[in-house]
Amino acid sequence: MIITSEKKRSKVQGTLLGFTFIVLFSSCTLSDAKPSNVRMGVESGNIQPEKKKQGVDQKSLILTEKNGIVLTTSPTEENNLQREITIDIRGEKRKSVLWNAVVDTSRPPIIEEVDVNSDGIKEIIIHMNTGTGTGISINDIHILNPSSLEELSVENPVQMLNGKLKSSVKHLRGKTYIDAELDDKHLSRVYDYDDGFWGERVSFGSIVYYEVRNGHLRAELSGQASISEFPLRIVVDYNSDLTIANSALFYNGFLQPPFSEEEVKSMLKQWLPEGDWVFEQKDDQYTVIYPNASGNGESMMMSINPMTGTVHDTTSGSPLKSLTNVDAPDLFKITSGTEYMAELYKLAERILEAAGLKPASKEWISGFLGDGYVLGEVKLSEQKFTIKVDVFTGQWEKIYDPFK
Numbered sequence: 142m143i144i145t146s147e148k149k150r151s152k153v154q155g156t157l158l159g160f161t162f163i164v165l166f167s168s169c170t171l172s173d174a175k176p177s178n179v180r181m182g183v184e185s186g187n188i189q190p191e192k193k194k195q196g197v198d199q200k201s202l203i204l205t206e207k208n209g210i211v212l213t214t215s216p217t218e219e220n221n222l223q224r225e226i227t228i229d230i231r232g233e234k235r236k237s238v239l240w241n242a243v244v245d246t247s248r249p250p251i252i253e254e255v256d257v258n259s260d261g262i263k264e265i266i267i268h269m270n271t272g273t274g275t276g277i278s279i280n281d282i283h284i285l286n287p288s289s290l291e292e293l294s295v296e297n298p299v300q301m302l303n304g305k306l307k308s309s310v311k312h313l314r315g316k317t318y319i320d321a322e323l324d325d326k327h328l329s330r331v332y333d334y335d336d337g338f339w340g341e342r343v344s345f346g347s348i349v350y351y352e353v354r355n356g357h358l359r360a361e362l363s364g365q366a367s368i369s370e371f372p373l374r375i376v377v378d379y380n381s382d383l384t385i386a387n388s389a390l391f392y393n394g395f396l397q398p399p400f401s402e403e404e405v406k407s408m409l410k411q412w413l414p415e416g417d418w419v420f421e422q423k424d425d426q427y428t429v430i431y432p433n434a435s436g437n438g439e440s441m442m443m444s445i446n447p448m449t450g451t452v453h454d455t456t457s458g459s460p461l462k463s464l465t466n467v468d469a470p471d472l473f474k475i476t477s478g479t480e481y482m483a484e485l486y487k488l489a490e491r492i493l494e495a496a497g498l499k500p501a502s503k504e505w506i507s508g509f510l511g512d513g514y515v516l517g518e519v520k521l522s523e524q525k526f527t528i529k530v531d532v533f534t535g536q537w538e539k540i541y542d543p544f545k
Contacts, residue, residue: 200215200216201213201214201215201216201227202214202215202216202244204226204242204244204249204250205249205250205251205252206252207252208231208252208254209230209231209232210228210229210230210231210252210254210265211228211229212226212227212228212229212250212252212267213226213227213229214226214227214242214244222241222242222243222271222272223239223240223241223242224239224240224241224242224244225237225238225239226238226239226240226242228265228267228285228290230265230287230290234290236290238283238292240269240281240283241269241271241272241281242269242270242271242281243270243271243272243273245270245273248270248273249270250267250268250269250270251267251268252265252266252267252268253265253266253268253353254266254287255353255356256356257284257353257356257357257358257379257381257383258284258293258381258382258383259356259381262287262288263287264284264285264286264287264293265284265285265286265287265290266282266283266284266285266353267282267283267284267285268280268281268282268350268351269281269282269283272347277347277348278347278348278349278350279346279347279348279349280349280350280351282295282351282358282360284358284383293383294383295358295379295383296379296383296384296385298345298349298360298362298375298377298385298388299345299346299349299362301377301385301388302323302345302362302364302375302377302388303344303345303346305323305388306321306322306323306343306345306364306375306390307321307322307323308320308321308322308342308343308364309321309341309342310339310340310341310342310343310366310367312335312339315333315334315335316331316332316333316334316335317331317332317334317335317339317366318330318331318494318495319331319332319343319366319372319495320495320496320497321343321364321372321373321390323375323388323389323390324388324390325538325539326389326390326536326537326538327390327496327536327537327538328372328373328390328391328392328534328535328536328537329492329493329495329496329535329537330372330373330492330495330535331491331492331494331495332370337367337368337369338367338368339366339367339370340365340366340367342366343364343365343366343372343373344364344365345362345363345364345365345375346362347363347365348362348363348365348371349361349362349363357378357379357381358378358379358383359376359377359378359379360376360377360379361374361375361376361377362374362375362377363393364393371393372392372393373390373391373392373393374390374391374392374393374397375388375389375390375391376388376389376391376399390536391448391534391536392449392450392465392466392533392534392535392536394465394466394467395467396408396450396464396465396467397465398447398448398449398450398465399447399448400445400447400450400464401447402420402422402427405420405427405445405447405464406420408464409429409445412462412464413429413431414431416431416432417431417432418430418431418432419431423444425446425447425448425512426444426445426446426447426512427444427445427447428442428443428444428445428455429442429443429444429445430442442454442455442456443455443461444512444513445464446512446513446514446531449463449465449513449531449533449534449536450463450464450465450466450533450534451463451464451465451512451513451514451531451533451534452464452473452513453509453511453512453513457509457511458509458510458511458512458513458514459481459485459509460472460485460509460513460514460515460531460532460533461473462533463533463534465533465534466533466534469488469533470484470488472484472485482506485506485515485532486506488532488533489506489515489517489530489532492530492532492535492537493519495535496537497521498519498520498521498528499519499520499521500517500518500519500520501517501518501519501520501525502518505517505518505519507527507542510529510543513531514529514530514531515529515530515531515532516528516529516540516542516543517529517530518542526539527539527540527541527542528540
């Protein structure tokens with residue numbers, strides 16, 4: 142979201158793209174419902190809204206307070222998106238601003254004091270709820286200089302993605318095909334239905350939240366293709382001058398990569414049988430070794446790619462199971478090599494179909510890369526090239542064939 146007040150107009154235009162579906166086709170308002178997938182990103186420690194507080198104008202509604210920083214607004218103000226917000230810093234400084242804000246006692250503003258621009262001074266960071274509803278969860282961030290209360294400019298991730306990410310939404314024979322590309326990395330998905338209100342491309346702005354990790358600002362945005370479908374997710378990391386450093390494309394599911402070591406361990410406990418299994422990190426993959434279920438023979442070894450959530454054979458790299466896509470088949474249960482390859486081709490060729498690619502030959506899968514990705518030869522028009530593809534998430538990219 143654009144942070145400085147002089148850019149509010151462009152912010153509204155950028156956000157509008159993200160929830161056009163909701164405004165046109167949903168009977169829910171921006172503030173009368175709560176999505177099930179809201180993520181606030183930080184622990185608040187903030188006081189819930191209340192109507193009276195010593196030292197604060199008794200006519201004001203207190204939105205939140207932390208460490209002597211108090212946010213208030215008028216309780217009688219009309220239910221408009223923009224509200225006058227007053228910031229009081231421990232009774233020493235006070236400033237009123239016009240911000241987008243939804244007054245919601247279940248999701249009050251969150252206040253942090255963190256140095257996010259490497260100047261040695263902790264900035265005041267305010268997370269504002271600016272929209273909730275069916276398919277909407279918008280979290281604006283405002284970063285203030287603690288001395289002057291001037292707002293620092295943060296590059297707008299919605300505008301960047303709506304201009305940079307290439308995507309298409311197409312319908313054919315009762316199915317919907319979604320293809321997206323960001324910085325030469327692709328994600329292609331197939332939905333086995335085409336009814337409902339779909340856009341012509343993936344847009345952003347309806348689900349946005351910010352957090353601070355290790356002193357750096359991060360934004361996460363869900364890409365919307367229809368009222369109910371958000372096929373992909375973008376993680377945006379910022380430089381210390383609050384410009385965008387990089388952005389990464391991920392599969393959007395109930396469980397969302399990239400996964401930490403603790404998250405991978407927790408998911409493995411739900412899947413693997415109880416026992417003395419060993420967990421360790423090797424290079425950029427996590428590896429687990431556990432005893433053979435029968436008690437005989439060698440221990441079994443698998444690895445997990447934290448960027449995709451794909452579990453794969455440690456030795457060959459062949460994909461076995463997805464921790465991200467809960468609807469994906471469990472290839473680990475297949476004992477026949479012929480059946481395994483047949484299922485692998487079935488999964489991979491759906492992705493090619495969504496991406497508009499064709500297999501270069503009947504047996505176009507040529508191997509595995511050791512991280513759960515499948516290597517294959519494909520063609521687009523008359524051009525042939527090699528790709529690596531994650532068959533569970535639809536993430537793929539062009540590469541040079543490492544075996545040539």
